[in-house]
Amino acid sequence: MAGRYKRKVRRTSEGLNSLGKVKIGVVAPAARLHPETAERVTQLAATAFQGRAEIVFHPQCFLSAGHFAGDDETRAAAFLEFANDPSFAHVWFARGGYGSGRILPRVLNGLGGAAKDKSYLGYSDGGFLLAALYRSGHRVAHSPFPHEIRRSGGDAAVTRALAWMVDQSRDALEPSIDGKHPVAAFNLTILSKLIGTPWMPDLAGHVVMIEEVSEHLYAIDRLMVHITSNEGMRKIAGLRMGRMSDVPENDPPFGQTPEEIVRHWCAASGIAFLGPADIGHDAANTVVPFGVP
Amino acid sequence: MAGRYKRKVRRTSEGLNSLGKVKIGVVAPAARLHPETAERVTQLAATAFQGRAEIVFHPQCFLSAGHFAGDDETRAAAFLEFANDPSFAHVWFARGGYGSGRILPRVLNGLGGAAKDKSYLGYSDGGFLLAALYRSGHRVAHSPFPHEIRRSGGDAAVTRALAWMVDQSRDALEPSIDGKHPVAAFNLTILSKLIGTPWMPDLAGHVVMIEEVSEHLYAIDRLMVHITSNEGMRKIAGLRMGRMSDVPENDPPFGQTPEEIVRHWCAASGIAFLGPADIGHDAANTVVPFGVP
Numbered sequence: 001m002a003g004r005y006k007r008k009v010r011r012t013s014e015g016l017n018s019l020g021k022v023k024i025g026v027v028a029p030a031a032r033l034h035p036e037t038a039e040r041v042t043q044l045a046a047t048a049f050q051g052r053a054e055i056v057f058h059p060q061c062f063l064s065a066g067h068f069a070g071d072d073e074t075r076a077a078a079f080l081e082f083a084n085d086p087s088f089a090h091v092w093f094a095r096g097g098y099g100s101g102r103i104l105p106r107v108l109n110g111l112g113g114a115a116k117d118k119s120y121l122g123y124s125d126g127g128f129l130l131a132a133l134y135r136s137g138h139r140v141a142h143s144p145f146p147h148e149i150r151r152s153g154g155d156a157a158v159t160r161a162l163a164w165m166v167d168q169s170r171d172a173l174e175p176s177i178d179g180k181h182p183v184a185a186f187n188l189t190i191l192s193k194l195i196g197t198p199w200m201p202d203l204a205g206h207v208v209m210i211e212e213v214s215e216h217l218y219a220i221d222r223l224m225v226h227i228t229s230n231e232g233m234r235k236i237a238g239l240r241m242g243r244m245s246d247v248p249e250n251d252p253p254f255g256q257t258p259e260e261i262v263r264h265w266c267a268a269s270g271i272a273f274l275g276p277a278d279i280g281h282d283a284a285n286t287v288v289p290f291g292v293p
Numbered sequence: 294m295a296g297r298y299k300r301k302v303r304r305t306s307e308g309l310n311s312l313g314k315v316k317i318g319v320v321a322p323a324a325r326l327h328p329e330t331a332e333r334v335t336q337l338a339a340t341a342f343q344g345r346a347e348i349v350f351h352p353q354c355f356l357s358a359g360h361f362a363g364d365d366e367t368r369a370a371a372f373l374e375f376a377n378d379p380s381f382a383h384v385w386f387a388r389g390g391y392g393s394g395r396i397l398p399r400v401l402n403g404l405g406g407a408a409k410d411k412s413y414l415g416y417s418d419g420g421f422l423l424a425a426l427y428r429s430g431h432r433v434a435h436s437p438f439p440h441e442i443r444r445s446g447g448d449a450a451v452t453r454a455l456a457w458m459v460d461q462s463r464d465a466l467e468p469s470i471d472g473k474h475p476v477a478a479f480n481l482t483i484l485s486k487l488i489g490t491p492w493m494p495d496l497a498g499h500v501v502m503i504e505e506v507s508e509h510l511y512a513i514d515r516l517m518v519h520i521t522s523n524e525g526m527r528k529i530a531g532l533r534m535g536r537m538s539d540v541p542e543n544d545p546p547f548g549q550t551p552e553e554i555v556r557h558w559c560a561a562s563g564i565a566f567l568g569p570a571d572i573g574h575d576a577a578n579t580v581v582p583f584g585v586p
Contacts, residue, residue: 193516
């Protein structure tokens with residue numbers, strides 16, 4: 001696990017194009033991206049990184065099929081096209097929503113050798129892919145999406161993700177990351193949906209960071225019951241809590257804050273509560289490369 | 294597994310009180326019950342079963358602690374008091390909401406021998422308890438709650454549950470139950486939360502019935518991804534689909550009905566789709582005794 005990112009820095013040169021730019025491929029495993037969003041991200045990268053980043057948005061990002069950016073076959077094919085293309089240093093997920101979990105079998109069956117020479121970045125619903133790819137020996141990172149540029153202050157989030165991809169800037173990383181202990185980060189709902197599946201990575205010894213958005217307190221509590229009762233999760237080094245935002249009102253009042261809930265289930269299950277994590281569904285969300293970055 | 298209910302019928306006599314009534318204890322592992330609801334259920338039982346049922350509502354049912362009918366310790370203690378009391382033939386969960394999962398460790402640690410001489414009935418959030426009790430060799434049944442009497446037409450639901458408890462009336466059972474194949478029934482969300490926990494029973498060879506309420510189609514889809522990707526779930530005899538009610542509007546339209554979603558994931562995972570099940574969060578909800586009833 002150690003040296004994972006040393007190796008990455010070395011291999012990044014394979015993802016440089018002829019002009020010395022870091023080549024980043026964007027695909028949309030879940031919801032579609034608006035073309036104007038892609039233009040804004042391209043312009044921001046050109047300005048902030050002065051031609052050192054080349055971002056290629058796969059046309060699949062702009063497709064629409066009901067809830068998704070194209071049907072399962074189309075989204076998986078686009079993902080594999082970029083994952084298996086040695087010219088890309090990174091595959092960046094356009095945005096969340098829902099859909100990544102649907103394409104896991106197709107994606108895992110189609111990955112070739114070049115897929116291990118790059119990293120995969122995203123979060124939220126993208127956690128399905130991060131988990132399965134990490135488990136199968138690929139480099140992954142919890143990271144803001146291109147779509148984040150639509151948030152108030154979202155330029156900073158996108159710039160942070162790019163700073164990690166282009167410069168491996170440690171300023172982009174979640175501040176508790178010490179480069180010694182392996183880490184991972186998940187949306188709490190997605191982590192719950194991974195428990196007991198063939199995509200759940202072995203997180204023994206990891207500091208696991210969780211964040212959540214738009215869930216009632218009783219639902220957060222129920223998710224905590226679930227993840228902390230899993231045998232594998234009880235082997236993690238500890239839990240850090242990111243932001244739990246846009247919590248709908250509980251009726252009747254739940255009587256505990258999100259942090260009290262998380263602390264309660266950590267104590268009940270013998271999992272160490274290690275404090276806050278600077279991650280969440282917001283513009284301040286940081287990068288958490290899985291493993292030892 | 295076969296003979297489970299033959300044994301039950303024999304042992305029911307232990308749950309008869311001195312007047313020959315079947316004694317039913319009601320506890321509230323999740324949300325509180327209104328005292329007036331208890332009175333209505335008592336009156337209905339007196340009328341419909343002409344003194345052959347004695348229903349005892351534990352005072353804990355009427356307590357209130359934030360979201361719950363008393364704190365975890367209080368709810369677990371009431372549950373154990375009735376579970377370990379040999380005078381009761383059945384322990385009936387007052388209602389759902391949220392809270393059963395929180396008291397599982399306390400309940401499982403406190404069950405004595407008399408707890409196996411009775412059955413436990415409820416559904417929805419109560420599925421946490423049904424699962425854990427079934428796994429540990431207790432008799433359980435998915436069943437309407439006493440609280441159901443507040444629904445339009447709810448008298449029929451409560452009468453159905455009582456007809457099973459008092460008379461073992463097969464008219465109360467979900468109609469696909471054939472007395473040959475083992476069965477189980479869960480709320481889909483609760484089943485997802487059981488996956489990968491020490492409370493998940495071995496459902497190999499079982500016909501598993503699922504129902505859901507108030508979940509978006511994308512969330513139902515995600516729940517189906519979760520449960521059908523679990524190794525243990527792939528060993529069930531097949532899935533039956535109960536009602537999925539009060540589905541909030543999906544934006545954009547999801548493009549599949551709940552049945553199409555369930556059929557899709559059954560096909561994708563090699564789990565047999567066996568058709569409908571007459572269960573759900575409604576007055577028509579039937580009784581599904583786990584195992585071979």
